[in-house]
Amino acid sequence: MPDFKQQISEFRSSVADFLKVCFRPKRYQQEKANREHNQHLKAHWSPEPIEVEELIYERWEEPSTFSSESENDNFIVFIDHAQDVEWLTKPKSDPDDDAAKAISHAEAVGSRRCKQLPEDQILELRRILGQAITCAIQGNIEESYKLSKNAESFLRARSIEQSRRWTLNSAHLFVVVISFVVLWATMKKAPEALSYLGSSLSQFTLLSATLGGVLGAYLSLIQKSSSGVCDSAAGIQLHRIEAFTKISSGALLGFVALMLSQSDFAPEVLNTLNDVDGYSVFILGFASGFIERLIPRMISNYSETLKS
Numbered sequence: 001m002p003d004f005k006q007q008i009s010e011f012r013s014s015v016a017d018f019l020k021v022c023f024r025p026k027r028y029q030q031e032k033a034n035r036e037h038n039q040h041l042k043a044h045w046s047p048e049p050i051e052v053e054e055l056i057y058e059r060w061e062e063p064s065t066f067s068s069e070s071e072n073d074n075f076i077v078f079i080d081h082a083q084d085v086e087w088l089t090k091p092k093s094d095p096d097d098d099a100a101k102a103i104s105h106a107e108a109v110g111s112r113r114c115k116q117l118p119e120d121q122i123l124e125l126r127r128i129l130g131q132a133i134t135c136a137i138q139g140n141i142e143e144s145y146k147l148s149k150n151a152e153s154f155l156r157a158r159s160i161e162q163s164r165r166w167t168l169n170s171a172h173l174f175v176v177v178i179s180f181v182v183l184w185a186t187m188k189k190a191p192e193a194l195s196y197l198g199s200s201l202s203q204f205t206l207l208s209a210t211l212g213g214v215l216g217a218y219l220s221l222i223q224k225s226s227s228g229v230c231d232s233a234a235g236i237q238l239h240r241i242e243a244f245t246k247i248s249s250g251a252l253l254g255f256v257a258l259m260l261s262q263s264d265f266a267p268e269v270l271n272t273l274n275d276v277d278g279y280s281v282f283i284l285g286f287a288s289g290f291i292e293r294l295i296p297r298m299i300s301n302y303s304e305t306l307k308s
Helices: 004-023 027-044 099-112 121-137 141-188 191-196 203-225 234-262 278-290 294-307
Strands: 052-059 072-078 085-090
Touching: 004 027, 004 099, 027 052, 027 072, 052 121, 072 121, 085 099, 085 121, 099 121, 099 141, 121 141, 141 203, 203 234, 203 278, 234 278
Parallel strands: none
Antiparallel strands: 052 072, 072 085
């Protein structure tokens, strides 16, 4: 008699099938066909507990038709439910050295992190690697290496695309959030800060510099996202942290540049900035956020001026 957990599992499976029949009949028919095909393949490869999500290639001859030349011809390459590429031979035998090296190369590419990619792209990658393993088993070593290299290039390109997508989405979000924070802080807290510093600058001037820094850092981040130097294998959290850090740093750099321009030791071209010239204040903040090394260079020059 089946236990309670098995009964619950069967009941849930029945309910899921019923809902698919009602609302997604095409998907139900596809999954049913896949299950039947899976059972057919299991019969070939018993007692191996294979679970086939997608078949790449199967070469099968009934044992009664085996000849001494074809005894090792039976093999299967497939994608399992965990989206990994698996292969089996029957009777079990090790491939020759060249084929083993080609298979190992394909499996090494497949072992790289790709879970950050969309499911359809992961399956496409696995299909290429499955074909590479198939070619290696069939003795087409050169084609196997070529397909493995194609899979490697595919993974690299898709990883860069995903990284850019994450970076751009994070940049679009944080430029709005940080701009509102800067606007609120300028309106609410700027008078106290300017009074403490003994500055006669207006809130609008301070807002122009900091928002200019935010927009400069935002455009710098967008520009760098298209360079293809990032890797989505690092994860989405790192991309979000990087976007937040760069854009918030842009606001800070814009503020520091404005304060530096008001110093008695600032270069003459900066020392002339005032409330009237709001455009130049904005451009100074923008350049500070866009060119990351601008403010460090200005501070370095400022230090040299003080020493002299």
